[in-house]
């Protein structure tokens with residue numbers, strides 16, 4: 001079983017914010033946004049918004065959702081489901097684990 005890719009220290013991601021992990025590292029078609037909720041938990045979604053080209057890693061993370069920085073559609077951190085126009089397509093979630101203060105990403109694996 002995969003051990004995942006170490007992509008950040010937990011302290012690198014402030015609560016309520018995100019960081020982008022490039023597709024060169026993830027091996028996926030899009031980069032992946034690591035998103036830290038206001039309760040301290042970490043989640044991962046495809047980085048590019050399904051509406052246009054905004055990076056969800058630049059969005060606002062709060063109470064289980066990330067809000068796109070461009071037109072404010074919201075996506076569920078757990079399953080990528082879109083909530084609110086203008087985006088109409090959900091995004092793809094990826095599994096994340098935090099071990100000993102380090103964040104490991106499992107690109108393409110369901111959370």
Ligand code: FES
Pocket residue numbers: 049050051052053054068069070071072073085086087
């Ligand atoms: S680019 Fe994200 S809602 Fe428009």
